[in-house]
Amino acid sequence: MPTARESLLEAAGAALSARPWPAVRMVDVAAAAGVSRQTLYNEFAGKTGLGHALVRRDAAWYLDGVDRALASPGPSAERLAAVVEWTGRAAGERALVRALLTGCWNGNLPVPAGRGVRPGLPALGPAELVRAVRERADAAFATGEGALRCELAVRLALSYLIAPADQPGPGSAGLLQLVDGAGLSVPSPRAAAR
Template sequence: MPAARETLLEAAGAALAARPWPAVRMVDVAAAAGVSRQTLYNEFGGKSGLGRALVRREGERYLEGVERALTVPGRTAERLAAVAEWTVRAARAYPLVRALLTGFWDPDLPAAGRAPGPGELARTVRDRAVAVLMPAADAERCELAVRLALSYVVAPGEEPGAGELLRLLSAQNRTAGAR
């Protein structure tokens, strides 16, 4: 039931946006999705299974956004700035993405289960960037873009614009080239 599964995940995401995970009730998620509670249990096994699936889906959506950012027209530094900008925006907008990127799991969120840790997720983003941008980019620049974005997630400040991120990434490239 792929359609029911996605509808249930959408309903669970909406419920989580409205209240903490411990207050999310399976009966409410099923009703919002327009399916029976038994269908929900058949699909996910229980609330913890639903939570793990929700965490996985948010991680996948974040990585899909990374892929989109890597395909924006422009130079390598512009694409890496787009990845960094997306990372900051996604972490601010989606608590599950923020938890995946930082490793901090608020008790109001579903448990991660076997979700990738922050280091693993950063390496995945770096590796995808290298794969898309090669030979124009090296792993060090891709890693820098991810870590720069994570610094804005962990220590929030004014959201950086693409121009600021591009300047920082371009400056690093000139410094590395001067060595």
């Protein structure tokens, strides 16, 4: 049985998919979750806290999918393709994930912690997610080159999210051919010092 917090996040996510964040009412979220409004306020302290929790939940959902793609059986190229495909699919399914990956926020979405609310605090955004993907790839692949290739593949996928092509793109296999065709290799420490 889901906790009150989980039920509230599910209800808020459903409300956000139906209408813009400013139109989401706390009383409606509480009713949809089957809890009192006071329980909602006890869990999140208000609409801003609920919005921050939604952003964190969707970021975790995206990264869980990255973990599944990296852990899938098969050669590294297939696992990289799975990460690229997941990135595109996740961004298409959830507006918050798309905003987190692209950095393109609008007034229809809750504002992530640190962005526009409390200046100076780090906000969860594209750089943090790409860093998290690279760290996960670093753990999944035996070489630093695998993590670098994964980061490059995700960055290419993000470019398709930000500036979609007029025609169907190369797909994940085509993106990975671009990564391989770039002659990507890990720089030697000596070369990096130059």
